[in-house]
Amino acid sequence: MIPLLRYHFALLVGSHRWLPPTILYAAYVAIGIRAGDPVLDGFGYVAAPLLPVAAWLVRAGVTAEPPAARACTAAAAGPGRAHLAAVSTAALAATALGALGTAFTALVSDPHSADHRVAVPMGPATLAGTFTALCCVLLGTAVGALANRPVVRSPGRAIPTAALAALLLLVAAGSPANAAVSGLVTGSPRGTVTVPWLPLGIAAMITAAAVAGACALSSRRT
Amino acid sequence: MKLHKVGRRYGLRGPWVLRDVDLEVPRGALLRFEGTNGSGKSTLLRLCAGIDAPSTGRVTGRPRTAYVPERFPAALPFTALEYLSHLGRVHGLRGAEPARRATEWLERFGAAGHARTPLAELSKGTSQKVAVAQALLAEPELLVLDEAWTGLDRTARGTLDRAVAERVTAGGTVVFVDHDPARLAGAADACYRVVDAGLRPQETATRAAGATTGPCVTVVAQGPPGADPPAGLPGAPTTAPGPDGTTRLTVPAAHSDTLLHALLTARPPWHIHAVTPEEARPDRTAPRPESP
Known part of the structure; x- marks a missing residue:
């Protein structure tokens, strides 16, 4: 699996298709996070966009190879494993972005509630921020896996589907990403930290199922 | 490797490209494999290579596989x-081995x-050489070539023929x-024609009949006195006694290098007297005299 991940990482880096989502995310963080802002709001703010960013990176990852090259990789490693490597590489890249965003927020933000009166414990707050970011990365990966080949093959349908699904998962009540982000933001006025164990668990299960389904389909819909 | 009642169609209601193939x-x-355009040859090869899964039936016992597509327009960000x-x-190669073998095959x-x-x-041809090298450097147990010769120059086609024989x-x-x-x-052991979504064994001009088409190479070699040629020589040569206690071994041209290698490295080694390319295999029937 490591050689496959290396190959897909080199593909993603060399294709420069990681740049647009990364630049957008960096700009979003740079605009939204200012020194001295309440930390819990900041964690919620940097986590939410990771969902569409992860979906975008997964699209870049699974469409990086032309069909002929994909066939060669699939014969060597098995189509399912090759697809899993492409999705995982993108998810890892999104996780790295999330780690940078969360670390930046933790460094520059004010560890207090929204009104700057109640101190927020940084350990649990950072854990909650990290889990929320992970939750968004995972669900973005699930969206990317289900809204691209081999499930949705035409780009004309794949891109709007992914955008709509990412938006829905961010705003719809009951979505683990929405629950994790709102847990941070609603806790900020009173300085209470909610670590999103349950949303993260559910997001992990949804993503595992979505990615497994996409990988299983990769040899059936070519 | 075995294909059991393998069927493949694209889409849930698409026509069967292959059906009940054993x-x-x-x-x-x-x-x-032979067949007309669109008969399902490529689909069959993709099933053999494990790139596609069959819609019905199953493929068992597929070993380590490499695949060469017909065209390799790989716009990948690599040299x-x-x-x-x-x-x-x-x-599965480790360390400096992949780069070493890559250089060697290029x-x-x-x-x-x-x-x-x-x-x-x-260029198209050089891309195809990369595609071929990708498959050969792994020394795969199963090599699947989908018109891999297309786009290669004459010398490279010959090299690929010999690589296949190796x-x-x-x-x-x-x-x-x-x-x-x-x-x-x-050189092929068997030939199948893909017709009407099924496989039909084709008559290959078998070596036993001694009348294959295609270029051959005759090697005149000498072993220890009285010894027969080693068993299991590559290309299954037809043998005939030559002059002065030598043996004439004739193989399809693609197998000439592997045959020479086998003879020279046999224990005890054989001495090579001559290597002669021939356009057609000399069969034992006398040539028909020209009619006046």
Whole structure:
């Protein structure tokens, strides 16, 4: 699996298709996070966009190879494993972005509630921020896996589907990403930290199922 | 490897491209598939290579596999050497081995000068050499060639023929499709025609009949006095006694190198007197006299 991940990482880096989502995310963080802002709001703010960013990176990852090259990789490693490597590489890249965003927020933000009166414990707050970011990365990966080949093959349908699904998962009540982000933001006025164990668990299960389904389909819909 | 009642169609209601195909691919065999355009040859090869899963039935016992597509327009952000090294590692090679073998295969195909050229800038033929090298450097147990010769120059086609013979001699299995009916003629163990979504065994001009088409090479060799040629020589040569206690061994041209290698490295080694290319296998029937 490591050689496959290396190959897909080199593909993603060399294709420069990681740049647009990364630049957008960096700009979003740079605009939204200012020194001295309440930390819990900041964690919620940097986590939410990771969902569409992860979906975008997964699209870049699974469409990086032309069909002929994909066939060669699939014969060597098995189509399912090759697809899993492409999705995982993108998810890892999104996780790295999330780690940078969360670390930046933790460094520059004010560890207090929204009104700057109640101190927020940084350990649990950072854990909650990290889990929320992970939750968004995972669900973005699930969206990317289900809204691209081999499930949705035409780009004309794949891109709007992914955008709509990412938006829905961010705003719809009951979505683990929405629950994790709102847990941070609603806790900020009173300085209470909610670590999103349950949303993260559910997001992990949804993503595992979505990615497994996409990988299983990769040899059936070519 | 075995295909059990394998069927494949694209889409839930698409027409069956292949249906109820049973096929046993023995180890060390060289198999050829034929068929008209769109008959399902490529689908069959993709099923053999494991790139596609069958819609019905199953494929069992597929060994370590490499695949060469017909065209390789790989707009990947790598140089030829980088790509081949990556693929070598994906195939399970470690350390400096992938880069070493990649260089070696590019040299063999006369593309060593393009090792550091980005894939996107390679000509069609050189791209195809990279595709072929990708598969050969892994020394796969199953090599699947979908018109891999297309786009290669004459010298490279010959090199690929010999590489296929080497793979078969080393115990690997090769399945291929090519539009040239003379491709590896006489070397293939079996030939199947894809017709009406099924497979039909084709008469290959078997060696037993001694009348294959295609170019052959005759090697005149001398072993220890009274010894028979070693058993299991590559290309299953037809043998005939030659002058002065020598033996004439005739094989399909693609197998000439592997035959020489086997003879020279036999215990005790055989001495080579002469190597002669021939256009057709000399069969034992006398040539028909020209009519006046």
